[in-house]
Amino acid sequence: MKALAVAPVFIPLITLLIxxxxxxxxxxxxxxxxxxxxxxxxxxxxLVALANADVxxxxxxxxxxxxxxxxxIIDRLSAAMVAITGIIGLxxxxxxxxxxxxxxxxxxFHIFLHGLLAGVCGAFITGDVFNLYVWFEVLLIGSFALIALGGGRRRLSGTMTYVVLNLLATLVFLLSAGLIYSSTGTLNMGELGLIFRAGEAPPAATLAVVMMLVSFAIKAALFPVFGWLPASYHVAxxxxxxxxxxxxxxVGVYAxxxxxxxxxxxxxxxxxxxLWVACATMLVGVLGAAAQNEVRRILSFHIVSQVGYMILGLALASxxxxxxxxxxxxHHIVVKANLFFIGGIAARMTGSERLAAMGGLYAKAPWLAxxxxxxxxxxxxIPPLSGFWAKFVLVKASLADGFWWAAGVALLTGIFTLLSMSKIWNETFLKAHPQGEKAIRIDDEMRWGWWAISGLAAMTVLIGIGAGPVMEYAIAAAGQLADPVVYFQAITHPGGR
Structure with missing residues (x-):
């Protein structure tokens, strides 16, 4: 079991070295x-199979x-995140x-990819605040190298924005880790949980946790510290x-x-x-997307708005x-990565990412549509796809706890998201290409990319159709998070159970 527990980090690291x-x-x-x-x-x-068996x-x-x-430490949430990371990496x-x-x-790209995967998986399985910081550093080094691949003025400009804001978040994280250690004498997450739950945490420790959450909020692109994301992701x-x-x-949301x-x-x-941050993030992100005219800039703002849904669930706390x-x-990791893949293929075929310069793909590539x-x-x-069930559960939880206005924000964000997706659909697929059909390039070199987007689309459908088992797994994971007795015991008695 020890080899299996560390495999999510060692596999990408060994792949990187080879x-x-x-x-x-x-x-x-x-x-x-x-x-x-x-x-x-x-x-x-x-790991998901073991976690589903309560190991x-x-x-x-x-x-x-x-x-x-x-x-x-790998519980249900960690196992699911490692599995999804592997799928997106593949x-x-x-x-x-x-x-x-x-x-x-x-x-x-293939070399740096596995440096990034090692950092991401390390962040998902660590049970220690300092090592969480270390894995954040590892994934940042990989991400810095990846985002700058290919060079160019536009790409380097976006890279600088990405680097500066993420380094700031990392610095805040490091300072908070030092403060929490000086005030509590530990960086072990389980022990910190016990200290806070017993009411024994000094004020300095509380301040340190708040600082830590601010750094995670920057990395997760929450309102009002989200601007770096739509300024950088679309240039890579x-x-x-x-x-x-x-x-x-x-990774920021998970932390x-x-x-x-x-x-x-x-x-x-x-x-x-x-709760207020989550609702503001949803609205600002989706409204920002409405003002854009490039595919990946629209999708980048939608990352911001969709992160708000995840934080809404955390804020409600039920x-x-x-x-x-x-x-x-x-759901979102699969869907959002796939939309960026598809947006890249569409831009490659039409010769541009600007909606005004795209078009004609429904007639030339109906499968891509x-x-x-x-x-x-x-x-x-939209039902019965995976996003419907995810939103349905969060809206239901909001109404059950009496936060009808939060449910309203979530529903309104969904409507604006549909309008944005309709805009991309109309401009990219339905309308004629401004330069005629001959300007559309049928790209045989991207056949492996077609396999990737087809597999991710199939996953989206399967998660929607099989929402029952996925929801049961999520409910059990939430149970471990809300009452982490097993988490504490696993740290105290290593080896799993």
Whole structure:
């Protein structure tokens, strides 16, 4: 079990090292990347199966017991996040098999991809605040390299915005970790949870947690610290922006869910602040999308608005609401990454990302139109797709707790999301291309990308059709988060159960 618990980190790290050693051999690097992503996906699926059988894996690395050792812990939420990370990494690796383009960019993409996956998975499985900071640093290094791939003035400008804001968030996180250690004497998440729940946390520790949540809010692109995301994500190469859209903000959301449910499990002042932030994030994000005229800029603002739904579930704090947030995380990672992949293919075929310069794809590529419609309708919450069930649960939880206005904001955001998706559909697929059909390029080199987007679209449909088992899993995960007795026991008695 120890090997399985650390596999989500070691597989991408080993893949990264092999890729570096094989760097002169472009095709071999692609194959290694694909195999590494596939292995990570298989490990994630195995972890979900174990978690679904109520097994919590907990390992202390370095020969030291908790709270002094390096704690790795995988419960239901962690297992699901590792599995989804592997799936998105595999889709990105498939998309990156394109034969055209700069071979150096393609090779470096496959190498840096696994550095990013290692950092993301490490953040999902760590049980220690300092190591959470370390894994944030690892994923940031990978993301800095990925977003700058290919160079160019526009891309480097977006990269600088991304780097500066994320480094600021990381600095705040590091300061908060130092403050919480000086005030409590520990950085182990389980021990911190016990201290806060017992009412023994000093004021400095509370301040440290607030600072930590601010840093996570920046990384999750919550209102009012979201501006860096739509200014940077759209400039990256398509598989990079899809990776970022699917995974990076969700690491911040995951960290917020983990910390808040450990130290402030019941609805109170902190949750009230989160509730207002969630609603503002939904509205500002969706209204920002309405003002854009480029596909990936529209989709970038929708990342912001959709993150608001996840934080809404955390803010409400009821078991049903937290289950809705978990369901939304699973659904949104798949849907949003796929929309960025599809947007990239559409731009490649039409020669532009500007809606005014696109068009004619429904007649020339009807299958792409269908593949876009599936995640787009899911994002808007149209039944029976996955997004409908995620929104339905959160609206139901809002009404059950008496927050009818929050439910109204969630529904209104869904309506505006549908309008944005309709705008992309009309401009990209229905209207004629401004330069005629001959301007549309049927791209045979992207066949692996087609496999990636088809697989993700199928997942969206399956999650919607199989919403019952997924919701049962999310409810059980919410139970572990709301009452983390198993989490504490797993840290105290390593080895899983």
């Amino acid at each position: 890729g570096i050693m094989l760097r002169p051999y472009h095709q071999q690097v692609k194959v290694v990347s694909l195999v590494g992503a596939a292995l990570l996906t298989l490990v994630g699926i195995r 919590v894996l907990a390992v202390q690395l370095g020969g030291w017991e908790a709270p002094y050792g390096i704690t790795v 889709a990105a690796a498939l998309y990156g098999l394109v034969r055209e383009g700069n071979p150096d960019v393609l090779r470096n 190469w398509t598989p990079v922006s899809a990776l970022f859209a699917g995974l990076l903000t969700k 917020m869910i983990r910390i808040v449910t450990l130290v402030w499990p019941e609805y109170g002042q902190a949750h009230e602040v989160l 078991p049903l609401a937290i289950a809705g947030a978990v369901f939304y995380l699973i 269908i593949l876009f419609a599936i995640p787009a309708l899911s994002l808007a919450g």
